[in-house]
Amino acid sequence: MEYQPGVCNIGPTQQRRRLLLGVGSLVAAAAYVAAVVALAWPRWSLLASVFPLYGAAMGVLQYRERFCIGFAGIGVFDVGEGTNEIQNEAALAADRKKAVRLNAKAVAIGAIGAVAIYGASLAVL
Template identity: 35%
Template sequence: MSEYVPGTCNIGEQERRRRYRIAYAAFALAIAYVAVVAAASVPAVLVLGAFAPLAVGIEWYVQGRESFCVRLAWRGRFSFGGDRGSVSDADARRRDRRHAAELTAISILAAAVLTAVSYVAVAAV
């Protein structure tokens, strides 16, 4: 998408690519962290430290996929390349914030599930 749509789209292609780069870096960090914990002689519970980079990675990936920035939504803003602006309509801001909360909740839940699966896998080794 290339234009603001309340509760659906508030970022353009440039912002989407940026979110993908950050998501991939966070995923790489989480994978490396779990691998180190699995290979080291440390308690498996340390795998729970992968939750934070997984949550960041998932949220930023979902934001890129959805063309929707959670932070901009909470601030009542949008960004499409050089076109940045404010959302003046109160209903549109509510829709944006509701969608932002949904994306964050989905990301946290997915990160919790992946962290639990990682813990079970490392504990079994």
């Protein structure tokens, strides 16, 4: 695997870490929703599920895209041979642009998921 600015900045090992982040965050979101329902907390508190849902979306998107937004922010990449610093300014700019897009997608997915959970609670509970 090779580093490609704005396209790919992590290899298989780092991808697995991002997938675990996503799955763990999804489990946390499900546990939170279950706790809200079981403990009869106010229905609006379901909207706080946006945070673990954002984490789940972020993990899965980073896994799928082979791209870490944190690495882009600090200007490094790791495609399997260890962490390397990005020296080229154009490559760094391309990585940061992709990082902003991925973050926006994760925020949108988390927000839509939280609103959907809240809406479902209105219909079911």
